[in-house]
Amino acid sequence: MTAKLIMGTEIRETILEELAAEVKAIKQTHGVVPGLVTILVGANPASISYVTLKVKTAHRLGYKEIQDNQAATISEKDLLALIGRYNQDDSIHGILVQLPLPKHIDEKKVLNAIDPDKDVDGFHPVNVGRLMIGGSEVRFPPCTPAGIQELIVRAGVKTDGAEVVVVGRSNIVGKPIANMMLQKGKGANATVTVVHTATRDLAFHCKRADILIVAAGVPGLVKPEWIKPGACVIDVGVNRVGEKVSEKTGQKVAILKGDVDFDAAKQIAGSITPVPGGVGPMTITMLMKNTLKSLKFKLGMV
């Protein structure tokens, strides 16, 4: 058996088209567009490339996008004041502070200063609480877990009553996706197990999974024999395992591998996400969806 590939690159395009159509309709009826500000402190090359991609996607959808670059020497007080100004700005519906921040700034303090109703990353404790309560309380599901759930739903994988095993318990992936999959509702309603480094028998749990979500950051951690035949495997891991020269650009690029032995796993799984091209493209897409949702909340549309 060869698994069906769940291509984030293709699903992203469908979602972005849906969002662009909604943005156009809201602009016509209400005369407003979603506003997103991305605050970048310093010049970390990885952060610059993430921010550039976010800005490009926002522009493509017709959002008002502000890229606010601040020097690495900005004080914590000034950064908090800047966030305070965007909190008050009615044309801004989403505020994103690109991490990591310089060492002299307390990241927690900065993220907690964002108005929870503009926290489109979904990391503010208020939004974490809303996610835990579930249902209509949820405002901004964090972007990578939201992307994972969207992939599962759009791939037509049944979640009701499914055994879901999540490898990893980080605050940005493992815990929120586990919480989302156990809620009563569409694309969820599953029986969820979370495993981590203190789990006694990782293989035992993985083998039971109808849906196996792996977010450990360990290349090839999940062995093919741990996969239940026909299971849906979502590989969140992005691990740099070397470099190669790109045929397209002639530039050196990283060789990326997931947490699952993809070539062997795809002979056993029913469906599987590749790395790259699976979960990765969904994160910024969900950020755009959350920003539009923020505007819709303000307009009383949701």
Ligand code: NAP
């Ligand atoms: P993280 O904060 O390092 O958390 C990793 C989790 O995996 C921890 O809970 C850890 O357990 C668990 N773990 C690590 N090694 C394990 C092992 N050998 N057996 C069982 N559990 C193990 O990582 P993260 O931020 O969640 O990211 C995970 C991976 O997803 C990374 O490769 C990251 O690059 C990728 N990622 C991708 C996207 C995207 O595609 N958009 C977004 C976010 C993350 P303990 O808690 O016991 O230490």
